[in-house]
Amino acid sequence: MNSNSKPILEVNGVSKSFGGVEALREGSLNLFPGEVLAIVGANGAGKSTLIKIIAGVLTPDRGHISIRGTKITRQDHSVGFIRQMGVEVVYQDLAIVPNMTAPYNLFLGRIPKKFGIFVDVKQMQAKTREVLAELKVETVQSLKRPISEMSGGQQQSIAIGRAIAWGKEIVILDEPTAALGPNETQQVERVINEIRKRNTATILISHNLDQVFRLADRLVVVHQGHTSKEFLRNEVTIDELVKAITTG
Amino acid sequence: MNGNGPQKHILGTKDKPKSMMNQLSLPSWDSPEGRVWISRIRDNVPFIAITLVILLFWFISGDRFMSVRNWTFIAQQTPVLLLLAFAQLLVVTTGSIDISVGSNLGFSAYMAALGMLWFGELGFLVGIFSAVFIGVLNGTIFSLFKISSFVTTLAMLIIVRAVLVIVSDGRSIYVSDQPMSNSNITSIEAKWLLDLGQFPQILYFTVIVAVLLWVVYEKTVFGQQLKALGGNEKVLRLTGISVNWFKIQVFAAAGFMVGLASFINLARSGAATVQAGEMLELDAIAAVALGGTVLTGGYGSVLKTVVGALTLTIVANGLTIAGVPPSWSRIARGLLLITAIAISLNRKQIDVVK
Ligand SMILES: Nc1ncnc2c1ncn2[C@@H]1O[C@H](COP(=O)(O)OP(=O)(O)O)[C@@H](O)[C@H]1O
Numbered sequence: 285m286n287s288n289s290k291p292i293l294e295v296n297g298v299s300k301s302f303g304g305v306e307a308l309r310e311g312s313l314n315l316f317p318g319e320v321l322a323i324v325g326a327n328g329a330g331k332s333t334l335i336k337i338i339a340g341v342l343t344p345d346r347g348h349i350s351i352r353g354t355k356i357t358r359q360d361h362s363v364g365f366i367r368q369m370g371v372e373v374v375y376q377d378l379a380i381v382p383n384m385t386a387p388y389n390l391f392l393g394r395i396p397k398k399f400g401i402f403v404d405v406k407q408m409q410a411k412t413r414e415v416l417a418e419l420k421v422e423t424v425q426s427l428k429r430p431i432s433e434m435s436g437g438q439q440q441s442i443a444i445g446r447a448i449a450w451g452k453e454i455v456i457l458d459e460p461t462a463a464l465g466p467n468e469t470q471q472v473e474r475v476i477n478e479i480r481k482r483n484t485a486t487i488l489i490s491h492n493l494d495q496v497f498r499l500a501d502r503l504v505v506v507h508q509g510h511t512s513k514e515f516l517r518n519e520v521t522i523d524e525l526v527k528a529i530t531t532g
Numbered sequence: 533m534n535g536n537g538p539q540k541h542i543l544g545t546k547d548k549p550k551s552m553m554n555q556l557s558l559p560s561w562d563s564p565e566g567r568v569w570i571s572r573i574r575d576n577v578p579f580i581a582i583t584l585v586i587l588l589f590w591f592i593s594g595d596r597f598m599s600v601r602n603w604t605f606i607a608q609q610t611p612v613l614l615l616l617a618f619a620q621l622l623v624v625t626t627g628s629i630d631i632s633v634g635s636n637l638g639f640s641a642y643m644a645a646l647g648m649l650w651f652g653e654l655g656f657l658v659g660i661f662s663a664v665f666i667g668v669l670n671g672t673i674f675s676l677f678k679i680s681s682f683v684t685t686l687a688m689l690i691i692v693r694a695v696l697v698i699v700s701d702g703r704s705i706y707v708s709d710q711p712m713s714n715s716n717i718t719s720i721e722a723k724w725l726l727d728l729g730q731f732p733q734i735l736y737f738t739v740i741v742a743v744l745l746w747v748v749y750e751k752t753v754f755g756q757q758l759k760a761l762g763g764n765e766k767v768l769r770l771t772g773i774s775v776n777w778f779k780i781q782v783f784a785a786a787g788f789m790v791g792l793a794s795f796i797n798l799a800r801s802g803a804a805t806v807q808a809g810e811m812l813e814l815d816a817i818a819a820v821a822l823g824g825t826v827l828t829g830g831y832g833s834v835l836k837t838v839v840g841a842l843t844l845t846i847v848a849n850g851l852t853i854a855g856v857p858p859s860w861s862r863i864a865r866g867l868l869l870i871t872a873i874a875i876s877l878n879r880k881q882i883d884v885v886k
């Protein structure tokens with residue numbers, strides 16, 4: 285983290301209730317360029333709610349977020365607008381269209397066209413190779429086969445690559461390795477380290493505290509809907525973190 | 533019915549069950565080479581099926597089946613079914629289904645005939661517009677009101693046929709190649725239309741449509757989106773694609789294909805009748821399925837759909853030539869359908885069957 289730079293994302297006192305349940309209460313955090321910020325907390329603590337607000341899926345009842353110093357008004361608080369502002373979310377299990385190719389998945393929602401209607405396959409394949417090389421993902425079989433034939437790690441790498449391929453500066457990873465085996469997890473962690481080098485700001489949600497310690501620069505603890513504590517990775521032990529997660 | 537099945541397999545979970553599968557299935561089948569072989573056979577079921585069917589009827593009926601005359605007949609019989617199957621293919625690729633195509637065909641053919649009666653030759657366009665309109669209606673009800681495509685198009689099947697009965701009052705409109713003097717019969721004079729219904733024009737027309745559809749299906753953004761929608765609708769929504777609008781477009785495109793089918797049916801049969809297209813929706817679905825397209829969406833092939841429609845026509849034709857009574861012929865076609873699907877399904881990818 286670069287403490288003298290300005291935050292690229294600020295979350296200011298956002299609250300969200302579902303019926304009677306206050307899922308999030310005055311949540312706040314700052315995210316700086318080039319850092320990996322981990323959000324940790326028990327099940328039901330409110331992590332996903334916080335992420336969904338940042339992504340624009342949910343509108344906060346109170347509070348707001350700012351991106352690059354620009355306050356996002358209630359009217360603008362939508363997935364489309366926030367995406368345009370450079371935020372990309374990679375969901376743990378929804379990130380991929382399994383029957384389509386890796387290039388298609390990388391270009392999801394922005395397929396390059398020739399003559400207005402045809403798919404520019406060459407451009408897609410070239411860009412895919414470029415992104416995979418940049419993320420140091422090797423041995424991708426065929427870019428013409430369905431992505432479901434690739435390993436889970438490669439699939440998730442494509443999903444993360446989708447974020448950085450379009451110059452997104454804020455990437456949110458919601459449990460990116462929850463469904464992966466050890467080797468594939470390693471591959472995805474390498475990718476996360478690669479995107480850090482590009483000065484991308486990453487928010488990582490993970491239940492795996494070892495992983496959090498391996499990857500994160502900073503940690504925010506969510507406890508019963510509140511962003512209760514914040515640590516630099518170097519200044520906290522696993523035990524202290526577990527205590528913060530369980531007791532706030 | 534949109535692609536809930538495969539999602540669970542997306543991220544690496546397949547690594548765990550693999551060891552279990554090894555214990556359960558025959559080692560030779562589950563070896564990498566074995567799996568490649570099985571998937572190769574699966575991919576080519578439609579071609580294998582049509583070859584076997586042709587050989588079988590050739591063997592049974594000899595030259596009566598394998599004659600230029602009979603194949604000309606088959607070439608004339610297939611186009612209407614094929615165009616309807618194309619309509620179905622577009623919808624099925626997205627994981628939905630359109631069972632209103634038969635009723636839509638009857639209605640649009642009648643509207644085309646009416647249009648020609650009112651406006652002259654170009655009036656046939658009224659039929660195409662009607663078909664697209666019904667497609668748009670299907671797509672709108674299905675996507676905006678979130679009523680399953682099966683139910684939506686089932687309702688449309690019933691309603692559109694009833695509207696046809698009302699509009700036509702049960703009377704047919706005939707196409708003739710010369711002016712008709714009999715005032716009891718409603719007819720339009722259009723020799724060109726009847727000619728279009730004959731071999732080889734009908735074949736040229738169908739081949740051109742098939743090639744254009746192949747280009748749309750394989751090479752365009754629209755075609756790719758069809759398969760993606762069948763693969764994972766939720767991801768498409770998250771990426772900001774307007775899925776509802778796209779679904780309306782898909783049903784409109786299917787409607788357009790039905791419009792072409794109704795036009796060719798009018799040309800071929802020389803009449804717009806109240807019964808036109810009845811039960812044809814089932815043959816259209818069967819042709820798509822025989823073409824190896826999984827009805828759960830995400831995959832499909834224009835070429836294999838051609839093969840599927842041809843197979844269905846050939847089997848009906850071959851059984852007739854062999855002297856099999858119609859009911860037995862239907863039973864045979866039903867069994868063929870189940871067999872073809874049973875072979876082409878990859879059961880390991882299926883969690884739940886509904
Ligand atoms: N859509 C919803 N409707 C009702 N309650 C919800 C909804 N989403 C989350 N909640 C509730 O809000 C709380 C926080 O949930 P969530 O943000 O998913 O926690 P986490 O991701 O940390 O496990 C939980 O008590 C959960 O049951």
Ligand SMILES: [Mg+2]
Nearest residue numbers: 328331332333
């Ligand atoms: Mg959660």
